[in-house]
Amino acid sequence: MPLRLDSAAPDFERRFAELLASKREASQEVGDTVAGIIADVRARGDEAVAELTNKFDKAGVTPDTLRFSEDEIASAAARVSAEVREALQTAHDRIKSHHERQKPKDDLYTDALGVTLGSRWTPIDAVGIYVPGGLASYPSSVLMNAVPAKVAGVERIAMVVPTPNGQLASAILCAAQIAGVTEIYRIGGAQAVAALAYGTASIARVDKIMGPGNAYVAAAKRQVFGQVGIDLIAGPSEVLVIADRSANPAWVAADLIAQAEHGGGAQSILVTTEEALADTVDAEVDRQLSLLPKQSIAREGWEEFGAIITVDTLETATILANRIASEHVELAVDDPQALMVGIRHAGAIFLGHHTPEAIGDYVGGSNHVLPTARSARFASGLGVLDFVKRTSILGCTPSSLSALAGAAVTIAEVEALDGHGRSISIRLNR
Amino acid sequence: MPLRLDSAAPDFERRFAELLASKREASQEVGDTVAGIIADVRARGDEAVAELTNKFDKAGVTPDTLRFSEDEIASAAARVSAEVREALQTAHDRIKSHHERQKPKDDLYTDALGVTLGSRWTPIDAVGIYVPGGLASYPSSVLMNAVPAKVAGVERIAMVVPTPNGQLASAILCAAQIAGVTEIYRIGGAQAVAALAYGTASIARVDKIMGPGNAYVAAAKRQVFGQVGIDLIAGPSEVLVIADRSANPAWVAADLIAQAEHGGGAQSILVTTEEALADTVDAEVDRQLSLLPKQSIAREGWEEFGAIITVDTLETATILANRIASEHVELAVDDPQALMVGIRHAGAIFLGHHTPEAIGDYVGGSNHVLPTARSARFASGLGVLDFVKRTSILGCTPSSLSALAGAAVTIAEVEALDGHGRSISIRLNR
Structure with a gap:
């Protein structure tokens, strides 16, 4: 059985914190x-x-x-x-x-001042x-x-x-x-x-x-x-689906299964404003799993790491999404563009009912190498920036060096780096 | 005495490789x-x-x-x-x-195709x-x-x-x-x-x-x-000065000393096309060191880790600079803009005779947190990008999903991820 939480329940904060802290990978001492x-x-x-x-x-x-x-x-x-x-x-x-x-x-x-600067x-x-x-x-x-x-x-x-x-x-x-x-x-x-x-x-x-x-x-x-x-050390894959009453439960269930079938600690979480949708998706995951040719990995993953969380409003869903900081966030809602604005921590966001996460794995065009294990709080997915590096460029003229010299020599003195100050003052005409 | 190398010497390649491989930090097992x-x-x-x-x-x-x-x-x-x-x-x-x-x-x-994409x-x-x-x-x-x-x-x-x-x-x-x-x-x-x-x-x-x-x-x-x-794990600081006959030896010496005074394995290297300049700078470092209030750290650093390398041409200097991939590269040459083009691996480049590295430490405007220990081959200095992260955005319409579905389902089959394929095909009107 996947974990079932209700954000209005008195023990929600404790149980949600446990969900956030749960380890999904056996740490091997190698x-x-x-x-x-x-x-x-x-x-x-x-x-x-x-x-x-x-x-x-x-x-x-x-x-x-x-x-x-x-x-x-x-x-x-x-x-x-x-x-x-x-x-x-x-x-x-x-x-x-x-x-x-x-x-x-x-x-x-x-x-x-005439200083050449750049990247x-x-x-x-x-x-x-x-x-x-x-x-x-x-x-x-x-x-x-x-x-x-x-x-x-x-x-x-x-x-x-x-x-x-x-x-x-x-x-x-x-x-x-x-x-x-x-x-x-x-x-x-x-x-x-x-x-x-x-x-x-x-x-x-x-x-x-x-x-x-x-x-x-x-x-x-x-x-x-x-x-x-x-690059980043990749952890088990994960999806967070946020669904309102406009969501199709069979489609949501299919997306939760697609993530769970990665195995190895992969996690699928549904956050929804609709209690009825939560129940339907839960049953639908079971039904679709039984039709999947190789169902054991997906079923184990869903039952061990899956979670369904009911919330009062989409605002609460947004707060939880930012705390989870999931690799993939699907917005299976009526107005995904509006909801997207508040989702600050996510590797990738998938908009609306017709964007299953799997399309982004293959042919969407964006990269499928994304931050896992809540690292979307501070990290980005793979991209061109990971294959380049930036060199700073600095160039002074005699006059711009003179203009900056006073402040630089003062700071060098505070830092007790006399040689730094002298390398500047030796160049000044006096 | 700093290391003295000549790129035309028969044992140069071996000795230069040793310089590149030399450890400047005691690795403490903590x-x-x-x-x-x-x-x-x-x-x-x-x-x-x-x-x-x-x-x-x-x-x-x-x-x-x-x-x-x-x-x-x-x-x-x-x-x-x-x-x-x-x-x-x-x-x-x-x-x-x-x-x-x-x-x-x-x-x-x-x-x-009508797919919403973005960063x-x-x-x-x-x-x-x-x-x-x-x-x-x-x-x-x-x-x-x-x-x-x-x-x-x-x-x-x-x-x-x-x-x-x-x-x-x-x-x-x-x-x-x-x-x-x-x-x-x-x-x-x-x-x-x-x-x-x-x-x-x-x-x-x-x-x-x-x-x-x-x-x-x-x-x-x-x-x-x-x-x-x-962020990056910072190693000892380092400077590489490339000088031609237009360089002022006293200024170059002051910059080599400024770097050496950081201590803790900091390294100053001069690469020059001029044998005479190499000698003058060597003597000038000695002279200026003796005038520095706290000279012991800078002198020890220069004698233990400093190096002067003479080369035949600025092209050779460029090749060596890219192999060294220094944190700071000063171009104390007549035409720094032209030389800069070939320097691909450097944390920061300082252009011309009036840009001592120390000006960039304090008031140039660029960041002084830069990649050390040859990591400029693959890393950049600190900047705004280190304090932000990128979320990928993907959104399909019914028709763009249909257009992409065939290729995505085919790849899902090759990867034996049936649930991925089904999360796409379940959304198609048939």
């Missing part, structure tokens, strides 16, 4: 194992990578076959049906055109993209990471994907081909992260590593942070 | 101590914070006196001279007007700013963190600053007053970070923690990351 793997890859390079890949993935690789050849990529991509290729191409094109709008602009200007953006030289293989095969993930990198102007994209027992879904390589990714290694786990961060004879090091992975991958990313940049 | 402190603050709240503050800082506080009163702030600020207040006000105003230009714009639009930016609700007390007192740091937060629209700024033996430089509170920061606690170390991240009875939790600190503070920030956001 730090020491990962540290050992990273040290091994740093010491022995490709040999270590190949050995660990054969040990964990039974992939049957040698240092010479870590990388997919052009032929291997082309022939795998050719095995994908025309329908799938077209769908991935549609997704690619829409993601690309949306992300093109995110490219930041340089801003160089001269102020009233200049440049792409990161080389990024690594981690793509999970194994149980889950998500070609959409390849696009969501590679397309913003390409749009940003990243010159080198190195993709890693484990191939357990030598197997890999062809659609992964097809998505890479569509995105223009040509450097792909059949490696995964902490050893892949270490190879990307420190480099080996056959894999040049990158500057930043993106993409989701299991507990070992997440720990490895934390450990190499500083040596390279990393 | 993780377990910090974990204990965080657990204590989470368990006992203000009591633990006060106890630890008295133990480490001899600050003589109780849970009731953790926060500076309005009167305490006002009377401390009033003790600051008019000259210092004006200098800080000038710095504040220039930082503010530069950062105003960094505010990102929302982008909401409807595409050809909406909102400020973070509450940020914590860590300000070092003790040995170093840097009011400029208060401004560099607080002003972008204010510009971003952050509603609550909680500042923490340790007061060893109950002492605090008045200029710190004056800078806070100028920046409009009113919530200030006399606490520091891992206990301050824990209080900001998890909250206590008297200190409400924040969403993101910014600002530099010692090894304990850095470790605490790493450990609370996820619960809250954090």
Whole structure:
């Protein structure tokens, strides 16, 4: 049974706080194992990578076959049906055109004193993209990471994907081909992260590593942070549906199930002003789950982590939504544009009855890599900004330096940094 | 003696690689101590914070006196001279007007299919700013963190600053007053970070923690990351000066000294096309050091971590600069605008002979919190973007959903996520 709360109940605050604080991931203590793997890859390079890949993935690789050849990529991509290729191409094109709008602009200007100031953006030289293989095969993930990198102007994209027992879904390589990714290694786990961060004879090091992975991958990313940049550590996926009486209970139920089927702690929450809708959705989730081919993961997720919360007004729903700060917020209400204004903390907002979250996972155009575990309070989804960096520009003329020198030297004195003050005063004509 | 390299020497590549790889910070293993402190603050709240503050800082506080009163702030600020207040006000105003230009714009639009798409930016609700007390007192740091937060629209700024033996430089509170920061606690170390991240009875939790600190503070920030956001972990400061024959050796020497006087592993590197200039600067650093009131830190830093590299051309200098990816890059050359184009990896670039790096530390207007330890390859300096987050917006109409449904359902099938596909197809009229 999903949790059922009523915001008017006397124990609501306590039970809602418990919901917010609940852990949905088993924290695995893998730090020491990962540290050992990273040290091994740093010491022995490709040999270590190949050995660990054969040990964990039974992939049957040698240092010479870590990388997919052009032929291997082309022939795998050719095995994908025309329908799938077209769908991935549609997704690619829409993601690309949306992300093109995110490219930041340089801003160089001269102020009233004659000081040149500005911000200049440049792409990161080389990024690594981690793509999970194994149980889950998500070609959409390849696009969501590679397309913003390409749009940003990243010159080198190195993709890693484990191939357990030598197997890999062809659609992964097809998505890479569509995105223009040509450097792909059949490696995964902490050893892949270490190879990307420190480099080996056959894999040049990158500057930043993106993409989701299991507990070992997440720990490895934390450990190499500083040596390279990393993206957010992704947690279990989550959706919050806010529904009023205009909502279609069957559609809401389908969206709650779609989130729950990710498993691994994925969470679906419904907040509604309608007690009757809450009951209908609850029953409808049960009914639709029984029709789903592989229902066990979704059912377990819904029963363990799902929640239905009834509230008096949409204002209360908004307050709760901002406290939950969900990765995905669906507004299944009559006037989603009006409700959206108050939702300040959300990875993505889906407007109205005809925008199931799943459309954003694939072909909406926005990115599906979004902040989880309440981090939408302070973090944004993946975008072009994650693949560029800004350099500040400052330039003084003799006269603008003179105009600023007094204040700067005064602050240098307060901070007891005499050398700072002298580097300014030595340049002044006296 | 600083390291002296010549890019034409046969052993250059090896020695340059050693320079790049050299560690300038003693890595202190403080993780377990910090974990204990965080657990204590989470368990006992203000009591633990006060106890630890008295133990480490001899600050003589109780849970009731953790926060500076309005009167305490006002009377401390009033003790600051008019000259210092004006200098800080000038710095504040220039930082503010530069950062105003960094505010990102929302982008909401409807595409050809009728899909509503967009990015909406909102400020973070509450940020914590860590300000070092003790040995170093840097009011400029208060401004560099607080002003972008204010510009971003952050509603609550909680500042923490340790007061060893109950002492605090008045200029710190004056800078806070100028920046409009009113919530200030006399606490520091891992206990301050824990209080900001998890909250206590008297200190409400924040969403993101910014600002530099010692090894304990850095470790605490790493450990609370996820619960809250954090900024970059700051390493020792560094400057790279590129000089041609137009450079003034005394000015270049003053800038190398200004960086070295930060101590703690700070690094100054000169890359020049002129062998004679290299010699003159080397001698000039010695001469100016002997005139500096507190020369020991700067001299030790220069001799241990300083380097002078001679190169054949400015093109070679550019290549080395991009490999070094320094926090600060000064272009002490005849045509800095032309040289700037090729410098892709730098926290900030300072143009020409009249732009000492120190002017950017205080009153240039750009931010002095910049990526160190070669992280300019993938990271940017502090700015307004660090205090806001982006929410993606997606909205389909019945007809645009129909147009996108086929591709989305196809990808859902490839990814074996039936519930995703069904949440889309259930909405289609058939």
